[in-house]
Amino acid sequence: MSIFFSRQCEYAIQSAVYIAKKQVGEWTTVKELTGHLNVPYHFSGKILQNLSRKGVLISMKGTRGGFALAKPAKEVTLFDIVDAVDGSAFHTACVMGFPKCGDGHKCSLHDQWHLLREKIYQMLVKKSLNDLARDMDKPGYQILP
Amino acid sequence: MSIFFSRQCEYAIQSAVYIAKKQVGEWTTVKELTGHLNVPYHFSGKILQNLSRKGVLISMKGTRGGFALAKPAKEVTLFDIVDAVDGSAFHTACVMGFPKCGDGHKCSLHDQWHLLREKIYQMLVKKSLNDLARDMDKPGYQILP
DNA sequence: TTAATATCGGACAAATAAGTCTGATAAATA
């Protein structure tokens, strides 16, 4: 099911994109979010709480409360979300899991994989939540209902 | 721990590389394998049995038994191993997990990711077990003890 | 034929990830 990110991380990304579509100053509740996304209600709560502990989101309790981005959507990258949820171990670990693989003893895929994962990193770090939200509103890109 | 492949798949790859270093006609036992690799004994058995069910390995019971490649190491690609263990869902699923992402409704990363995963696929399908075994015997590439 | 040594099959146990529930707390509104 999940390919490169954990399922929790996929949920986090989708939620962040949804929230990034909102006007500045608007709050998004878990109820609204899970009404539009295919994410379990209580699990969503956990994920958003985690993102606000990590400083990606801010939260407000009470009747008109909810979650919002801690920074402008232009300044939050996809990598920020991934890093907050899954970490960035993919940047150092051997793709085939060889324990000794490193600069001294490189595995047969080491250099190739290094290049590819750098491209993946660039893809994540260059894409802001603003980019994502904008793209997914274009015709042919619509995904969220 | 595991980055792109499941841990079981990492074990399978490492085991396949080890076996590919053997002469044609030699059998490798689970005991020998787990003596050299950092893979749990009984788990290793399961993994190799699975690979032989999938036709990647052949097996022989009894005193001089063990496992061996079903085909010459030149003809077995890394993708064959990955496909046998983890499948090839990474080829079709949306990297951010958007349920409706497809040719009609592409997500914002769709095309970029398509390119990258094709490069990953090429990396896997172009690398034979023979290549891997050869590379990992070179100085600076040594990983298996 | 017997003993030793290997895979095979299935059930089982442990660890991790995913998902749920409940009571507490804080903010807004009546």
Place this chain on the structure above:
DNA sequence: TATTTATCAGACTTATTTGTCCGATATTAA
């Protein structure tokens, strides 16, 4: 102030992955 509605914290359950155990079967060698 009381009620409503939201997040928050932690314990809990379920599902999946990882890892273990044991008895059966097949092969070799004494």
